[in-house]
Amino acid sequence: MQESLVRLTRQLSFLVEVDKLKQVLRQTSLIDGSRRENSAEHSWHIALMALVLAEHAGAVVNLHHVLVMLLVHDIVEVDAGDTFAFDIQANATKAEREQLAAARIFSLLPEEQGKLLRSAWDEFEAGVTAEARFANALDRLAGLLSNQHNDGGTWRRHHVSREAVLRRMEPIREGAPGLWPFVMQVVDEAAASGALGA
């Protein structure tokens, strides 16, 4: 096979494989509560959040790089599934499962492309750069918005405490400090309504 054709075949096999992300269900629901959302449509939504909310980031960020991270941030769930934020047992094995998944899935691509997207995923996971902090903040914001519009959603269903939610939302305070007053307002309202435990 011609080299360029080998290359395109690998690119398409990656794109076909990650189509499965459309079937990975998260714990959170659509904002209207009609069903649980999947990780592919969630990834679209937070990429759009990045475009709209960039001014609230904690530092000047390279927005394109934020988008690249957000587009790939959940791809490993094709193998590893979505791990619920407040599930302690599942989170103990999450890193290992996701590393194996990343190794397999990104290697479907031509080598240099696989490395590039893998490094974007690694950067998101490490959460150290300004771009990764902002991207992680948006990932947390998505869950908060869903729960805000679903009478507490996963918080109420899993008896999560106000303190645990604030700990979970901490990346927003760091990565998108302009959104923090809004987060506090939502959390306080949820606590007042009984959606969050003391």
Place this chain on the structure above:
Amino acid sequence: MQESLVRLTRQLSFLVEVDKLKQVLRQTSLIDGSRRENSAEHSWHIALMALVLAEHAGAVVNLHHVLVMLLVHDIVEVDAGDTFAFDIQANATKAEREQLAAARIFSLLPEEQGKLLRSAWDEFEAGVTAEARFANALDRLAGLLSNQHNDGGTWRRHHVSREAVLRRMEPIREGAPGLWPFVMQVVDEAAASGALGA
């Protein structure tokens, strides 16, 4: 209300509103055929296609701008619904319905942000710039990939001819010529298998 709070409130109301795109079903199916896909997860998938397939574009493109267009390209469907490519009647009213939708939805945002994203949507629709041509090519490619993996999918179901599909795929020849041999191969295989009419 403080000006910055008014601004954030408008940004969030837009993001909450477009969550509805997760419920707009396209005619095409997931690649494994298990269900129809929605326009939000489709938007994620083609944004990822842009990252992976940029080298096949017909010109050097500003990839960030391509991503912005792809993230907003279907937003109007929140009001206007998805219009099936081969439905002549529905396509007669599509432009008008989508213009009304764009006017409403983008105006939820702070004015200058609404204008910016609206202009990205307009640019995608016009399909004139190199970025818009590449973005439109990917939009067509997504449908082709789905049908390739679903025994002809919408082509077979709606008795579409080989000629009509090639006309529909024309933006790929213009916007991503590197992908054209692959398109021809898929179309020829579909025709040979009887998925496409003569």
